[in-house]
Amino acid sequence: MWRGLFQVRLLGLTICLVLLLSGCAYPKELRKENQINPAEFITVVQQAIDLYHEKTGVLPIKNSEMTTPLYEKYVIDFAKLKKTNLLSTVPANAFESGGIFIYVLVDAETKPTVKLMDLSAYQSVEDVQKKINDYKAKHDGNLPAGVAINEAFEYVDFDHLGMKAPDIKSVYNRKNIISYIVNKQTGDVSIDYAMDIMQLIQSGSLAGSLKPEQDLREILVTKTLFVPIRSTAYLWQKEQPMPQIAP
Numbered sequence: 001m002w003r004g005l006f007q008v009r010l011l012g013l014t015i016c017l018v019l020l021l022s023g024c025a026y027p028k029e030l031r032k033e034n035q036i037n038p039a040e041f042i043t044v045v046q047q048a049i050d051l052y053h054e055k056t057g058v059l060p061i062k063n064s065e066m067t068t069p070l071y072e073k074y075v076i077d078f079a080k081l082k083k084t085n086l087l088s089t090v091p092a093n094a095f096e097s098g099g100i101f102i103y104v105l106v107d108a109e110t111k112p113t114v115k116l117m118d119l120s121a122y123q124s125v126e127d128v129q130k131k132i133n134d135y136k137a138k139h140d141g142n143l144p145a146g147v148a149i150n151e152a153f154e155y156v157d158f159d160h161l162g163m164k165a166p167d168i169k170s171v172y173n174r175k176n177i178i179s180y181i182v183n184k185q186t187g188d189v190s191i192d193y194a195m196d197i198m199q200l201i202q203s204g205s206l207a208g209s210l211k212p213e214q215d216l217r218e219i220l221v222t223k224t225l226f227v228p229i230r231s232t233a234y235l236w237q238k239e240q241p242m243p244q245i246a247p
Contacts, residue, residue, distance in 0.1 A: 038101065038116055038225050041091035045076065045103060046114045048086040055084070059112055061105060071217070071227035072117060074105040095119055106221055115227045116171075121178060121191060124166040125230040128180050129189045131161040136187055143187055153232075153243045156180040156189065171226045172196040181243060183232070190232045190243070196220060197234055197241040210236040 052060050060080035064073045078096055081087035093099035102117040135144055144160030158165045170176040172193075179192040197216045200223050201207055210216070216234040221227055234241040 038093060041093055042103075042114050042116070042225060045081075045087065045091060048081045049076070049105070049112055049114060051086050052081060052084060053112060059105065059108060061108070069229075069231070071106065071115075071221070071231070072104065072229055074108045074112075076103040076105060076114070078103075104227060106227060115221065116225055117227055117229045118171045120168055121171065122229050124168045124178065125180070125189055125191060127166065128156060128161075128163075131163055132156070132182060132187055132189055135161055143182060143184065146182065149181060150242055152184060152245045153181045153190075154184060155192070156182050170196055172220060172224055173199060181232075183245065185245075189230070191228070191230050192243070193217065193220060193228050193231055193234065194241045194243070196228075200224075201241075207236070207239070212236065216241045 049060065059074070060077045062075045062077045064075065078087065078090045078094065082090070090097045091099070091101075091103070093101050095102045100119045102119060104115055104117055105112045106115050107113050132143065136142065143154075144157045146154040146157035146160075148154045156165075165180070166178065168178045170178055173196060176195055179195070180189055181192045182189050197219055200219050201210070201216075204223070206219065212235065214236065216236060217228045217231060233244045233246055235244050236242075
C-alpha cells in the first residue's frame with residue numbers, strides 16, 4: 001500500500017536540502033528554541049501524526065525519491081497537519097520554523113514513529129563532500145589518502161583537503177565531535193557513527209545479542225530521538241561496529 005505513495009514525483013530530499021540549506025549557519029544550535037528538550041516537541045507531533053493516520057489512512061509526509069536514504073526519506077509535511085487542525089504551530093526547533101531539525105518518520109509502513117534529522121550535521125557533510133569532489137577533480141579522480149578503517153572506507157584527511165574538520169557535536173552524545181569517513185571506491189562522504197553505536201552497545205550490554213547481519217544503525221534509531229543521516233550500514237565485526245558498503 002505504502003509503496004505507491006512514495007513514488008518519485010518531486011525532486012529528492014537530498015537535492016532539496018542542498019538548496020534549502022545554502023547559507024545555513026551552524027550557530028543556529030545556540031538559539032533558545034534549539035536547546036529545548038526535543039522530546040517535548042516530538043510528543044506533540046507524534047500525537048498529531050497518529051490522529052492524521054487514523055483519520056485518513058495515509059501519512060502526512062512529503063514526496064521523496066526512491067533512492068533517498070531510508071532514514072531521510074519520510075519527511076513530515078507540517079502543512080498537512082496544520083490544514084487538518086491537528087497541529088496549531090510548527091515546532092520551534094523544526095527547519096520550517098528556523099530550527100536545526102527536520103522531522104521525519106521511521107518504520108513508516110508498520111509503526112510510524114517521529115524522529116529528528118540534525119541539519120548542522122547534514123550541512124557539514126555537504127561541505128566536506130564538496131572539498132572531496134574538488135580534490136578528485138584536481139588529482140585525476142584520486143582521493144586524499146586517509147587512515148584506513150577497512151577495505152571499503154577510510155577517514156577523511158582534512159590536511160590534504162586544506163580545510164579544518166567541522167566542529168560539529170554528535171546529537172547522540174554532545175561530548176563527541178563528529179568524524180567523517182569516505183567510500184574508497186565512490187568518494188562519497190558519510191558521518192562515522194561507530195563511536196555513538198559502540199557507546200550505546202556498551203551502556204546497554206548489547207554485544208551478546210547482536211546478529212552478524214544486523215545493521216547497527218537500528219540501535220541509534222530505537223534508543224534515541226535521532227536518525228543517523230548521511231550514513232552507511234554498520235555490522236558487528238571484530239568486536240566493534242564497522243562501516244559497510246550497501247549491497
